[in-house]
Amino acid sequence: MTDVRTIEVEAVTKRFGAVAAVNSLSFQVAPGRVTGFLGPNGAGKTTTLRMLLGLVRPTEGRATFGGVAYADLDSPLRTVGAALEAASFHPGRSARNHLAILATASRIPRARIDATLDLVGLSEFADRRVGGYSLGMRQRLGLASALLGDPGVLVLDEPINGLDPEGIKWIRSLLRALAGEGRTVLVSSHLLSEVQQSVDDVIIIARGELVHEGTLSSLSAGDSLSVLVDAPDRAALAAALSAAGFTVTAARAGLVVVGVEAEEVGRAAFAAGVPLSTLHRQSSGLEETFLHLVGGDR
Amino acid sequence: MSTATSLSTTNRNDLSHLGIIQSEWIKLRSLRSTWWTFAILFVITVGVGIQMSSSTSFAWLDGGLSQTGMQAAGVNAVIIGTDINVLVVSVLGVLVIASEYSTGMIRSTFTTVPQRVPALLAKSLVLAIGTFLVVALAVAITIPISIGLLAGNGIDVRLDDPHYWRAMIGSICYLVLIGLMAFGIGAILRSIAGGIAVALGLVFVAPLALGLVGGSSAPQIWLQNFVALLPFNLGRALTAHPGYADFASPGVPLQRPEGLWVLEPWQGALGLVMWVVVVFTAAIVLLKRRDA
Numbered sequence: 117m118t119d120v121r122t123i124e125v126e127a128v129t130k131r132f133g134a135v136a137a138v139n140s141l142s143f144q145v146a147p148g149r150v151t152g153f154l155g156p157n158g159a160g161k162t163t164t165l166r167m168l169l170g171l172v173r174p175t176e177g178r179a180t181f182g183g184v185a186y187a188d189l190d191s192p193l194r195t196v197g198a199a200l201e202a203a204s205f206h207p208g209r210s211a212r213n214h215l216a217i218l219a220t221a222s223r224i225p226r227a228r229i230d231a232t233l234d235l236v237g238l239s240e241f242a243d244r245r246v247g248g249y250s251l252g253m254r255q256r257l258g259l260a261s262a263l264l265g266d267p268g269v270l271v272l273d274e275p276i277n278g279l280d281p282e283g284i285k286w287i288r289s290l291l292r293a294l295a296g297e298g299r300t301v302l303v304s305s306h307l308l309s310e311v312q313q314s315v316d317d318v319i320i321i322a323r324g325e326l327v328h329e330g331t332l333s334s335l336s337a338g339d340s341l342s343v344l345v346d347a348p349d350r351a352a353l354a355a356a357l358s359a360a361g362f363t364v365t366a367a368r369a370g371l372v373v374v375g376v377e378a379e380e381v382g383r384a385a386f387a388a389g390v391p392l393s394t395l396h397r398q399s400s401g402l403e404e405t406f407l408h409l410v411g412g413d414r
Numbered sequence: 415m416s417t418a419t420s421l422s423t424t425n426r427n428d429l430s431h432l433g434i435i436q437s438e439w440i441k442l443r444s445l446r447s448t449w450w451t452f453a454i455l456f457v458i459t460v461g462v463g464i465q466m467s468s469s470t471s472f473a474w475l476d477g478g479l480s481q482t483g484m485q486a487a488g489v490n491a492v493i494i495g496t497d498i499n500v501l502v503v504s505v506l507g508v509l510v511i512a513s514e515y516s517t518g519m520i521r522s523t524f525t526t527v528p529q530r531v532p533a534l535l536a537k538s539l540v541l542a543i544g545t546f547l548v549v550a551l552a553v554a555i556t557i558p559i560s561i562g563l564l565a566g567n568g569i570d571v572r573l574d575d576p577h578y579w580r581a582m583i584g585s586i587c588y589l590v591l592i593g594l595m596a597f598g599i600g601a602i603l604r605s606i607a608g609g610i611a612v613a614l615g616l617v618f619v620a621p622l623a624l625g626l627v628g629g630s631s632a633p634q635i636w637l638q639n640f641v642a643l644l645p646f647n648l649g650r651a652l653t654a655h656p657g658y659a660d661f662a663s664p665g666v667p668l669q670r671p672e673g674l675w676v677l678e679p680w681q682g683a684l685g686l687v688m689w690v691v692v693v694f695t696a697a698i699v700l701l702k703r704r705d706a
Binding site for chain 1: 429430433434436437440441444445446447513514517518519521522524525526527528529533705706
């Protein structure tokens with residue numbers, strides 16, 4: 117690993133004609149952590165990552181690695197490893213040749229090719245043409261391309277997409293290990309649940325704009341709290357809770373009280389002498405908070 | 415990376431021109447389509463050259479062919495396949511660059527070489543060298559066979575004729591330059607189908623169509639002169655032997671309309687180089703500007 121840098125996106129806008137795919141987006145990605153870059157399809161994730169990698173020119177703003185634009189890096193592949201969602205290789209070439217092309221241009225020792233193929237579990241298929249690879253194998257090759265230069269920063273676009281359960285488990289521990297070594301790791305996904313177990317921080321965008329930036333736990337802080345409560349005599353319970361000043365909504369499984377802890381609900385029922393059959397705290401879940409944030413809650 | 419070979423940390427500016435050229439060479443040689451195309455180039459050059467050499471005869475001509483006519487016949491027999499091979503190198507030139515766009519490989523190329531232009535130039539260089547070597551080898555093999563076959567038909571080609579060799583080298587350079595022009599077109603259009611259509615349109619269809627329109631009557635001389643500046647006709651000029659008239663219509667001098675340009679070989683070469691420069695300039699300007 118050569119040098120570790122912070123990813124800095126500063127007021128970046130990209131317009132395609134009249135459409136702003138990304139609109140004045142700013143965020144930072146810190147080293148030593150796995151950061152999830154989340155948003156529904158079409159939110160502008162891939163466009164942002166492409167701007168970061170110098171493939172797409174921002175209309176306004178700049179995206180850098182510790183203040184240096186990708187195109188100005190002295191050793192791009194040793195500084196930033198990128199795996200883009202869409203295939204970035206020729207199907208007629210073998211994985212080994214693909215990596216040899218990248219290594220030769222960047223003066224990365226040939227030994228790294230075998231080491232990286234081994235790391236992503238492609239050694240056995242290294243001399244087969246990529247055209248015959250499964251989606252999971254292509255993801256692994258993308259990851260191998262990213263890791264080839266042993267970079268301090270990793271930018272991975274939907275790396276979990278297409279992997280089998282075993283592969284998902286493997287990549288999660290790999291991401292953790294990479295961040296554990298002090299690298300900056302940015303992983304995009306359109307599903308929070310997909311990366312929930314491996315990310316420390318989240319950056320959520322929707323319609324090209326930032327909607328949330330913070331730690332994963334900051335996401336659950338905004339969680340709306342509710343309590344599900346029921347009693348054999350539901351009418352008596354409803355009256356008691358209303359009298360205690362709670363807002364009660366009827367649900368199929370009982371009554372839902374919003375914005376309070378279960379303890380308070382239990383105490384009110386006890387004071388009114390209504391025996392309960394159900395009392396539990398409901399969490400709306402990260403995924404729902406996420407969907408709510410990106411405006412896709414259904 | 416705990417499991418990995420560690421890298422030296424002192425390297426700055428890892429991207430060298432030599433490294434990028436070597437990388438592009440791996441790209442070229444690691445695709446089957448390259449070898450197929452090179453094989454076709456080789457087979458056409460040798461095969462058509464042998465066929466032409468064995469079937470060229472002027473035994474019917476009273477008094478036989480002049481020596482300069484025989485030299486032109488010798489040139490013609492070896493390089494006749496060039497007219498077909500311009501099609502092959504046009505396709506190869508477009509394919510080499512446009513396939514990167516159609517497959518997505520271009521993203522890997524640009525993340526590896528973010529300045530982009532060095533990668534484009536390195537790619538065109540390995541294409542040019544590869545094409546040159548394959549065609550040169552094919553021509554070198556065809557020449558002795560051709561001379562033997564022509565001698566059997568009573569045509570004695572003398573090898574101390576500088577025009578003979580100039581036409582040979584000219585035909586090799588012609589194919590390299592057409593390949594480069596097609597490469598530039600592919601880089602501009604970023605599409606295999608579109609690139610091949612435009613390259614073949616420019617090389618084959620344009621001279622044919624405009625030639626038909628131009629005819630040979632005097633008022634359209636300007637049009638014929640314009641047609642002379644198209645790649646195909648510049649290639650004809652580059653590969654021409656001064657004895658061509660004697661060979662093409664022995665005993666009957668060719669009539670050329672007044673005001674029609676007859677380009678010297680060096681003018682043909684210069685014209686082709688200009689085509690390549692113009693197309694490359696446009697390709698480089700667009701390459702820097704466009705999103706990938």
